[in-house]
Each structure stands twice: as structure tokens, then as C-alpha cells.
Amino acid sequence: MNPNVRVQRDVSLRGRNSFGVEARAPWLIDVADAEALPQALALPELRDGLALVLGGGSNLLFAGDPAGAVLELSGRRVRTLDDDGERAVVRADAGVPWHGFVMQMLEQGHAGLENLALIPGTVGAAPIQNIGAYGVEVREFVHAVEAYEPATARWHRFDAAQCRFGYRDSLFKQAPDRYLIVAVEFALSRRPQLRLDYAGIGDELAAMGVTAPTPRAVAEAVIAIRRRKLPDPAVLGNAGSFFKNPIVPTAQAEALLARHPQAPVFRGSDAGTRKVSAAWLIDACGWKGHRDGDAGVSAAHALVLVNHGRASGRQLLDLARRIADSVQARFGIAIEPEPRVVGASW
Numbered sequence: 001m002n003p004n005v006r007v008q009r010d011v012s013l014r015g016r017n018s019f020g021v022e023a024r025a026p027w028l029i030d031v032a033d034a035e036a037l038p039q040a041l042a043l044p045e046l047r048d049g050l051a052l053v054l055g056g057g058s059n060l061l062f063a064g065d066p067a068g069a070v071l072e073l074s075g076r077r078v079r080t081l082d083d084d085g086e087r088a089v090v091r092a093d094a095g096v097p098w099h100g101f102v103m104q105m106l107e108q109g110h111a112g113l114e115n116l117a118l119i120p121g122t123v124g125a126a127p128i129q130n131i132g133a134y135g136v137e138v139r140e141f142v143h144a145v146e147a148y149e150p151a152t153a154r155w156h157r158f159d160a161a162q163c164r165f166g167y168r169d170s171l172f173k174q175a176p177d178r179y180l181i182v183a184v185e186f187a188l189s190r191r192p193q194l195r196l197d198y199a200g201i202g203d204e205l206a207a208m209g210v211t212a213p214t215p216r217a218v219a220e221a222v223i224a225i226r227r228r229k230l231p232d233p234a235v236l237g238n239a240g241s242f243f244k245n246p247i248v249p250t251a252q253a254e255a256l257l258a259r260h261p262q263a264p265v266f267r268g269s270d271a272g273t274r275k276v277s278a279a280w281l282i283d284a285c286g287w288k289g290h291r292d293g294d295a296g297v298s299a300a301h302a303l304v305l306v307n308h309g310r311a312s313g314r315q316l317l318d319l320a321r322r323i324a325d326s327v328q329a330r331f332g333i334a335i336e337p338e339p340r341v342v343g344a345s346w
Contacts (some may be wrong), residue, residue, distance in 0.1 A: 020237035064343020094124025134196035237307030
């Protein structure tokens with residue numbers, strides 16, 4: 001057996017998902033070095049197929065057990081590939097914790113990712129969801145994504161355009177079982193272009209007494225805001241924002257604003273669309289702070305579904321469906337989950 005491959009049988013995944021719900025994997029295969037992937041994927045334990053690639057488990061809802069083996073890429077190498085003093089290209093293994101990577105880059109003087117601080121998960125998961133927060137999306141800094149395609153035993157290198165990034169979307173999300181992301185390269189600058197005009201960052205910096213913001217100060221402001229608004233998964237199980245902000249035709253957004261002038265509506269992907277705050281829609285339907293047994297909605301943020309202790313993934317999924325149905329019934333707007341649902345369909 002390759003020392004970079006570890007196999008475990010009948011493993012609980014409760015501690016490997018931020019909702020903290022129980023699910024069991026028939027096999028858990030940990031790969032510490034991506035070069036060992038072909039050997040790992042040839043193991044007899046994978047004869048029934050690979051059900052899931054597990055990162056930090058922060059963007060998953062286990063509504064049932066995975067149907068086959070679960071693969072975990074645990075490599076955590078970070079290295080600089082190029083640095084001309086103004087711009088650096090940094091490569092990070094898929095298993096590197098995302099927040100730690102952001103802070104490491106800031107310590108090294110590389111700016112750009114500061115608005116994405118404290119997002120749970122791993123580097124490998126970041127491009128799948130095209131994670132975003134406070135006016136920034138990770139696609140803006142992705143230089144390339146390295147991936148392995150099990151069906152063809154081929155290695156791939158995708159540049160940013162080939163990743164087909166969209167709002168909380170990418171090539172890898174569109175074909176969730178086709179590619180295994182093993183590393184991501186980021187292009188980061190030493191000349192900060194700070195984004196301060198979103199969701200109270202400027203006000204937070206002022207409250208901190210910061211008059212000349214730096215990327216590190218912006219990250220600290222974002223961390224403070226997130227800690228106030230979002231529950232800590234280590235204390236209260238959750239996957240952060242559960243629903244995506246819906247993109248609707250401009251005419252539909254204008255009709256919503258005519259009835260509800262206070263509704264937060266933002267620019268969409270083009271002139272014909274607008275983005276509507278899913279949190280506002282859900283709150284307007286009365287769900288903030290709702291609780292059914294141990295399955296509930298955060299009292300601090302309507303977008304966050306929470307596990308108060310022993311909720312099952314199925315209970316959380318049922319609650320999410322009822323929330324979406326109520327938004328559809330009242331506003332005629334469909335909302336969809338951000339996390340991947342395993343063991344059931346949406």
C-alpha cells in the first residue's frame with residue numbers, strides 16, 4: 001500500500017461535515033499526495049464507484065449515507081511558483097484549509113483574498129462553488145485549477161476561462177463527479193485594490209479606528225462581521241449561507257420593488273437580470289429563528305440553517321424545502337441551496 005493512501009471502513013462522517021449530522025461512509029480513502037490518486041482509485045474498495053470527494057465538509061448536507069466510497073484529499077502544500085515583486089502565482093493543495101491560506105497570503109504581502117476571510121472549507125472546494133463574499137468572488141484570483149479525471153485517467157490544467165465560473169457555479173459544479181481538483185493556483189498582487197463599499201466593511205473599519213485600511217485590516221473587519229452574523233459551526237452546526245441569492249429578470253425585480261421598496265435588489269450578471277437577497281425573502285416569510293426540534297434557522301441570519309444538536313440531514317432538508325416553497329408561494333421566486341445535497345435530491 002502506498003504510504004500516501006489510507007483506507008478506513010464504515011466511518012462516521014459526523015465530524016467531517018459542518019452541519020454535524022450523522023452519515024456513514026462504507027469506505028473512507030485518504031490521499032495525502034495527489035500523485036497517488038491513480039493507485040487509490042484502483043483499490044478494490046472502489047469497485048462500487050466513488051460517491052463523494054470530501055473537502056472540509058462545509059458545503060454539504062448529508063440527507064442520507066453516500067452510496068459508495070468517500071475520498072478525502074489531505075495534502076496541504078503551499079508554494080510560490082512565480083513572484084516578480086508585484087504579482088505572485090501561488091499553488092495550494094486541495095486539502096489546505098481556506099481561511100488559513102487567506103491569512104498566510106496576507107502575511108506574505110499578497111492581496112486580493114481579504115474579503116473572503118473566515119469562509120469555511122478547503123482550497124480545493126473554493127473554485128467548485130466559486131465562493132464569494134463582500135463583493136468578491138474567488139474566480140477573480142484563480143490562475144489555474146489542476147484536476148484528475150478518473151474516467152480517462154487524465155490530468156488536466158484549466159485556466160480561469162476554462163473553469164466556466166458563474167455565480168456560485170463552475171465547470172466542476174456542473175459536472176460534480178467528473179474531475180477531482182488536486183490543487184489551485186492563485187494570481188495575487190502586492191498592490192492592493194481594496195473593496196470597501198460592500199455590506200458594512202467601511203463602517204466596521206471606522207469602528208476599529210482604521211483610517212488607512214490595509215488588506216489585513218479589511219480581513220479583520222470581515223472576520224468581525226462574519227462572527228457577529230454567522231454562527232460558529234464548532235458551536236452550532238451549519239454550512240453558512242444555505243440558499244443562493246436568486247437571479248431574476250429585471251422586470252420581475254422591478255415588480256417586487258414596486259410592492260416592497262425595502263427589498264434589497266442588486267445588479268445581476270447582465271442588464272436584463274437582478275440579484276435579490278434570499279435572506280430578505282426568507283425573513284419576510286417569517287422563518288428567521290424558526291425551529292422544528294433540532295432543525296432550525298439562525299436567529300441572527302435568515303440564510304443560515306442550523307443543527308441545534310441531533311437534527312438529521314433529512315430533517316434539515318425538509319425544512320429547507322418548506323422555506324423555498326413559502327418564498328415561491330409569496331413572491332413567485334425560486335430559491336435554491338448552495339450546499340451539495342448528498343443522499344437525496346433537491
